[in-house]
Amino acid sequence: MNQIDSIAKEVKEKTNNVVNYEEYIAIPYFGNIILRFTLDKADVSLDELDSYEKMIYEVVCNDFLIDFMGDVYKKVGVDFSKLDDKLNKFSHRYKDEPAYEQASYAAEIRKDAEYLLAKAGLDTDQSVWEIQVDEDELIVLIMGEEHKKIAEFEGKPNICVAEVPSNQCLGLYKATLYAKRNQISLARLLVEG
The missing domain is CATH 3.30.300 (GMP Synthetase; Chain A, domain 3)
Incomplete structure (x- = not known):
């Protein structure tokens, strides 16, 4: 920070x-x-x-x-x-774009993702695309096939887990x-x- x-x-x-x-x-x-x-x-x-x-x-x-x-x-x-369609196209158009070096804090944010998935009662091996920090809620987006809500954990903070298409994340x-x-x-x- x-x-x-x-x-x-x-x-x-x-x-x-x-x-x-x-x-x-x-x-x-x-x-x-x-x-x-x-x-x-x-x-x-x-x-x-x-x-x-x-x-x-x-x-x-x-x-x-x-x-x-x-x-x-x-x-x-x-x-x-039209964002979903564009992101699907991008996943093909830019598929050969060289991967970016992971940042020095990569392991720590992956541990955060595992912790949040465990707290929500989910398998911690899932691929987490994004963690959004809202005022009183953390939104965890896992890479999958479609847009759908997966789980919600009420606590401090609340954790909402949803699935998003992995193809669009990659795009x-x-x-x-x-x-x-x-x-x-x-x-x-x-x-x-």
Whole structure:
């Protein structure tokens, strides 16, 4: 968290308070964390997003993956109603994209995933795509065949486990790596489809 705070501060300073850190999402199966940012600007172009994401990657180096919140991508024309289809296409289009080196904290976030699955009474060997931290709930998304709720554990915090199509997870992950390597915004890939 200290490293994320430091990154957030540096990005905010380099963009004169235009780009701000919003949240993090752990992706245990791929051994990484995605940092998500907001944009304090009414209008933005794809070229500007390319520039911002390239700059943020220069700050985070290989410690994290990054993207912007959905409302930022909508400003440049990303249609989220067709996201599932695009992610399925991405899983084929970017299948040969080289795998990203796992971050130094990969083992720890995998242990977190196992702990949360055990707490929810589930098999801990499942592939966890994502852990989202909400105010009073942790959402654990496991890689499977379809979108469906699996389990809910009431406690402090509540844990909600759902299944998401693994093909779409892979598509998004590989597209993110492609965008990073080519120094373009993920939004560009989502718009151009």
